[in-house]
Amino acid sequence: MIGSLASPYPLKGITDTELQKLTQALWNWNICEACQNVEACTNSRCSWRRSALLEPFFDFYKYLTSSYVPDLLPASTPALRSHEDVFDIIKLLQAHPDMKRSELTHEYFSKRNKLPPSSDQHWAFNLAIQIMLMVKCSADNQPSGLLELGTQAIQWHFDEPLTEFISRAFPQKNTGNLHIYDDSGEIKDIKSALSAKSLKKVAGLRFQGTDDLRNHLRMDVKRGVVEIYHYTSVLREHLAASQTLHGSLAFENSISVGNIPRQIALEALDSMQKILFPFDSDSEKILCDLVAKESFDPDCLRYDSAAYQREGEEDTSYNYFGVRLVDLFKELEDPSPRGILEKWLQRKSGARYMMMATLVGVIIAIILGILGLAVGVFQAWVSYEAWKHPVNSGN
Incomplete structure (x- = not known):
């Protein structure tokens, strides 16, 4: 008690x-x-x-x-x-x-x-x-x-x-500058493809705020939800506190001075403001809606991350959140079925949409066939009635 x-x-x-x-x-x-x-x-x-x-x-x-x-x-x-x-x-x-x-x-x-x-x-x-x-x-x-x-x-x-x-x-897995090779051997830039607009429109994903940094960019495929750590004001303060740190002890020292290790804060801020919601884009408008309707930190709309970067940090490499960006790219390339019809039509996006187009064509053909049959039946009935009840044209 x-x-x-x-x-x-x-x-x-x-x-x-x-x-x-x-x-x-x-x-x-x-x-x-x-x-x-x-x-x-x-x-x-x-x-x-x-x-x-x-x-x-x-x-x-x-x-x-x-x-x-x-x-x-x-x-x-x-x-x-x-x-x-x-x-x-x-x-x-x-x-x-x-x-x-x-x-x-x-x-x-x-x-x-x-x-x-x-x-x-x-x-x-x-x-x-x-x-x-x-x-x-x-x-x-x-x-x-x-x-x-x-x-x-x-x-x-x-x-x-x-x-x-x-x-x-925060386990590390170096994904470098997020370039991958497709089946034809062509290099694809993940960063330029992963805008919030594309993820929303093509992959059918929606965004949800989280106050747990570990959940940043975590995707729930079944629900179609991507979690976003949105406290950019906090990330900036951690970066400002550790801005002068250098050397092999930067990780330990950043805990002593800035708490969140610098690379983790850089990736979280960069992935949000340069990849998902780039400045002056349709994706930024999505971010404005998230701030207004989903209580995202309004600081998300302050695009001045360069002031918190050291020399050489302009092009952020991804050691912590890169794997999740790759997962989002794969989902964009091959969206998971979520609707009843999509789930029934199965997995691969190309085959799925081909099957959908074929099915729609078959349905249209069946409907046109039924309508044609109905017209034929009606015409036969009219002809039968005219034969059975002829109209006298005499005086």
Whole structure:
């Protein structure tokens, strides 16, 4: 029972000051004194001037944290007593990306006079990961529940450091610049073909937003749905925070500074704004509708990703989401049957449409035959009636 031990929703409310601390914990924002005192900002270099662009992310954070209910036992305290605890866990994760989960949990909670239940400790770290990496995760032997499209939260094992968890959550498969060879040996450019307009019109796919970065570009063939991670404002902040990182330790350092590894953020942003919804196109109009009707982040319509790229990143290679782009291209080339008639006519698009055309022709021929037969029968009946009841033409 929670009773008098603690509020049932310790993270229910949040202030602007706490939101400022969130951005400082995640991306090391430099916030001027005027903004900290809720006064008019006159510092053009103050990071808080970008806060309006992050309203959708702030709403996501508020929703996530306000639904946190401590799993309390007698004589215990909540794992997350306030938003400050969330920020502290994020900083701990950033500082020790190579430390095992069990060690991180012990490091953080061992300093408490009253330990929270282990299950509540796990929920606290899961929540921090979801805010920091935009990935739903669970601990070993912890119920996670079914998520969208029937997928489950990925487990972050107790004996696994954060770097290994991220590598497992986002497996790599180098697909280069997304050029493939067709049956005739001709090179096809996947990027130029995969516009949202084509996927919608030709493949019959529709788009659905997700707040789990792992689900970006995930396609449910049966439902005809493609999930889109649409918080581009968050991706830009991760890229801005890691923009100066170089060298072989860039992956680990990006976790410490930008949280989401740089290459993952680049691919997610590039695939959305340059491939699916390119600027000034019919596909961009589809994106406008998604923003207006499906609550996509309005920042999706801000096409300035070049400002967050380093030299050499203009042509993004795809190590993480390339496989899903290839899957979308295959679906575009050979759409899966979804309607009753299409399913009955079977799989291969060329044969399917040939069969459909043949069937339509046969149906039309049968209808014309029936109409011709009806006309013939009517004419025979008229002739019979005229023979049986001749009209006298005499005086």
